[in-house]
Amino acid sequence: MKSSLPADGEPLGHFVSATPFDPSITEKLTPEQERIYLASQLRLMWWKFRRHKAAVISGVFLLVLYASILICEFLAPYNLENRNVKAIYMPPQSVHLFHEGSFVGPFVYGTKLELNMETLKREYAVDPNVIHKLRFFCRGDSYEFWGLFESDVHLFCPAEGGNAYLLGTDRLGRDVLSRMIYGTRISLTIGLIGITVSFILGITIGGMAGYYGGWVDHIVQRIIEVLQSLPSIPLWLALAAIMPVTWSPILVYFGITIILGLIDWTGLARAVRSKLLSLREEEYVMAAELMGASPPRVIFRHLIPGFMSHLIASATITIPTMILGETALSFLGLGLRPPVTSWGVLLNEAQNINVVALYPWLILPVVPVILVILAFNFLGDGLRDAADPYH
Known part of the structure; x- marks a missing residue:
């Protein structure tokens, strides 16, 4: 009977016994089989996890959220102490790119405050003549980064003298998004x-x-x-x-x-x-x-x-x-x-x-x-x- 043992110099890892009782009968692994059989447990878990698309998307989403807690002062356009008494209970402002057919970049329109004397509700009307452009990597409210040092750099903030409350404000005029x-x-x-x-x-x-x-x-x-x-x-x-x-x-x-x-x-x-x-x-x-x-x-x-x-x-x-x-x-x-x-x-x-x-x-x-x-x-x-x- 012809031996099927590996030739001289050929690694033994490329061969596996066909039956547990006769080591002389061997079968060569394909590259795909070798990749799977020689993989560690963590690698096998990773391959199976990647097939679960919803889990992968959820994992990325949670990683982004947990990473954001490290730089929340930078991400928030306002700090926690910022209050605007002229913008109490202001509704969310929409972000626009074009004004009267011309590209301006991201901006929000100004607002006019009116008090409804029948319902005593603050009503804000959009003022299309006032434009507050949004700046990125800009200087705004100062804050202490993790209590280590002071900074005033934010991911985005409104132009000087303007406001941008993308998710509205609360009863004290504080930005809900921040x-x-x-x-x-x-x-x-x-x-x-x-x-x-x-x-x-x-x-x-x-x-x-x-x-x-x-x-x-x-x-x-x-x-x-x-x-x-x-x-x-x-x-x-x-x-x-x-x-x-x-x-x-x-x-x-x-x-x-x-x-x-x-x-x-x-x-x-x-x-x-x-x-x-x-x-x-x-x-x-x-x-x-x-x-x-x-x-x-x-x-x-x-x-x-x-x-x-x-x-x-x-x-x-x-x-x-x-x-x-x-x-x-x-x-x-x-x-x-x-x-x-x-x-x-x-x-x-x-x-x-x-x-x-x-x-x-x-x-x-x-x-x-x-x-x-x-x-x-x-x-x-x-x-x-x-x-x-x-x-």
Whole structure:
């Protein structure tokens, strides 16, 4: 029988055994097969993730948002302290490129303020004779960049002496767009810090319950059942209400974050516990124990990576849940408080239905909340499928 072993000098990696019982019979891999068989686990996950178009788009969208929180002072055309008493409740201004058939560039028309004496509503009429051009990479309101140094450079701002409120203004004449950009920093980071607290508690407590079982499992299960039996919103309200009003905005921020993390760990702990109960009897777990591995090493090094796809999906679902929690608390006036600005704080001004009916642009901060939640859900679906070895 003619041998099919590789010729002298030919790498063995190009050959694979056709049957596990006869190493003399070999079959050469095609370049495509070699590319797949020799790829790392992370590369395989990346290839599967790229096929999920909605997840890729959502991931790019979230990356852009999280990158924007680093330079929100630069992106916002006005700073948080800027108020224009002559532009209270001004509606959004439209951006134009042409004026009377001539190209001018991006600009907004001026406005004329009139007070309706019947409804006492401020009414703004467009003045086509006044043009406020938009400048890019311009100097405007001064700000402290991350508290490190002062600057006044903005991505765009109106011409000197003009105004440009692309999403309107609030009851104090503050630019809604700028406040939404600043609010992105708080609303997005509170989810990341909260999920860190939740995952540490959930994986640790759930891992101990699933690995040890017995009385440890019984105690953990009873604690989880008690916490899950409590209504979420009243519990949030009670915990948020006990925070002293004398606390600084930073302390309130971290207090809300810890509250969200302490409440949300129960679901993850139960999922980790059920998975570890089925995996702790596997042979590789017994082998690790016989080699002297400690319980924490067995849990975090051998058991937790076995269901990483579930943890990824849980993370992408938990983050928007915490963003919604902070938004709800701030909307009800029991969460973050001014001068801290978040999407929930901005929506606090839209509590009165009469105000929303007269000035509907005040409810615009709910749009990024919806988009972020949808993006996290799509991203979670793509990451879960990519990390699942059986998908």
